[in-house]
Amino acid sequence: MLLSESPRLVVKKVLAKCLQESPGVIIRGFTGRELECDPFVMLIHFSVTPPGGFPDHPHRGFEALTYVLQGAIRYEDFGEHKGTLRTGDVQWMRAGRGMVHSEMPAEEGTHTGLQLWINLPSQHKMIEPGCQEVVSKEIPRVERDGAEITVLAGEALGVKAPVHSKTPVMLVDVTLKPNSQVHLRTPELGWNYLVYVIEGEAVVGSGSAETITAEEAAVLGGGDGVSVWNKSEKKPVRMVVLGGEAVKEKVAQRGPFVMNTESEIEEAMDDYRMFKNGFQMASSWKSNPMNNA
Template sequence: MGMSANCEAPSFEMPRSVVKKVLAEAQQEGEGASVRRSIGRPELKNLDPFLMLDEFSVSAPAGFPDHPHRGFETVTYMLEGAFTHQDFSGHKSTIRAGDLQWMTAGRGVVHSEMPAAEGVQKGLQLWINLPSKDKMIEPRYQELQSKDIARAEKDGVEARIIAGEAFGVRSPAYTRTPTMYLDFTMQPGSQLHQPVPVSWNAFVYVIEGEGVFGETSASSHHVLVLSTGDGLSVWNRSDGPLRFVLVGGKQLDEPVVQYGPFVMNTQAEIQQTLEDYRNCRNGFEKARKWSS
């Protein structure tokens, strides 16, 4: 690999291209919150192992009051402002711009996510499915503060490595479903050639600016589903910075049955989950007496 640093572009054997481009349009969610949903829209139901991607924009008193989850993980990455999360086990934390919370809901969490600062709070929330063997595990959290997120910079491209690896730098985050999550900011005139495991599903979400991904141009609030391949090339030919996340994950290849905030493998498991939640059992015991 030592030689390739001087080359214009590493030649990927199978460069990834954009197979689907969807604009995430704003919709109302929670209590007065506005979200731009990309994955999870009717035209992009899911992208195994990813169930949903929302770019949220919320000002107090709006937010996401007490609600349950089971069977997957929520990854919340703050872009602006701050959000306080609290759950029925007594876990409480506030994440600010650049911070991340990786919550494995497993068998059951009831929590609230509410603005913790003046003005508009913005961020991305990604839902990652769990394999059937892990759906009923105990909930857990990983919280990474901005200062602890690995960074690397090369030729006008800055990477924040939330999960996986870029420019030879690896993230400390543990991902139960193998996942990469990279936040890139590219200066005008820069280019990026980022390897991606060949068989994984991967997508780009453009946060701001515009760029050329493979052979496709895209601007803010677009999600780009990528073909299979061993890497993605991106060029910033505009005169402003380009910021996007590149996310990839290993497919679970299992049936997905979703009912709102519950994601299982069969309809029977969803029925069971609804009963468990209603009767505060099998992971929802603490919901009986709790409110945020």
């Protein structure tokens, strides 16, 4: 793979905070304030063991991509959309004006994955909600020079992912064999990029490159590409490379709601409590804990 002329350098490293959210649920993640990488609002690396999970809860104002690393997660929402995401599957959820859903383990054992929250610009925050799933076998993959790349969203190395988002993003899952490297072109102006290491140690950048270890995120500066090396003689590296077009708007977030102002957050909370303005179906809906469809 050819090295980009101006590789993006690491401008900030952040170690994931680990939180035992509830029995059986461990969250490692980053908030948008910690990352400062518009349009990304949150990046969550989750581990769920029954009876833990994410029971019925609301959202508004953003999109979320869920990627199952291991296991099976059962999904169900108040729009009668349901299914099971298994290892390697991806789901786009557009909360828009209102979404209530549940995400629970579909079977025994430990289930892990990533969930990325992506901001919506103000003109799209109140659009109709929706979901799109793509099973693992339908997601494009590329193998080059010791690098295995899965294109989960957007476009990389000449291939496009079969998912579509209102806010343009790129997300690729990269595994580097020992003594291998990957160079991804990132020519888009107005986009921001980061790398999150799932396993191993990655060397990111060129010249003044930085070593990024497991459960660390590296926010990147300007340039025309992302260059990553695995300099280990024995161990592979697994990471995700994320890019997104900056929304460039003020962000107000409280729990599951992502809006532009605190008054809009208060309005979202009131709408959910009163079952109105997008949350009408929540008044009579509950997920079925026995549904493993």
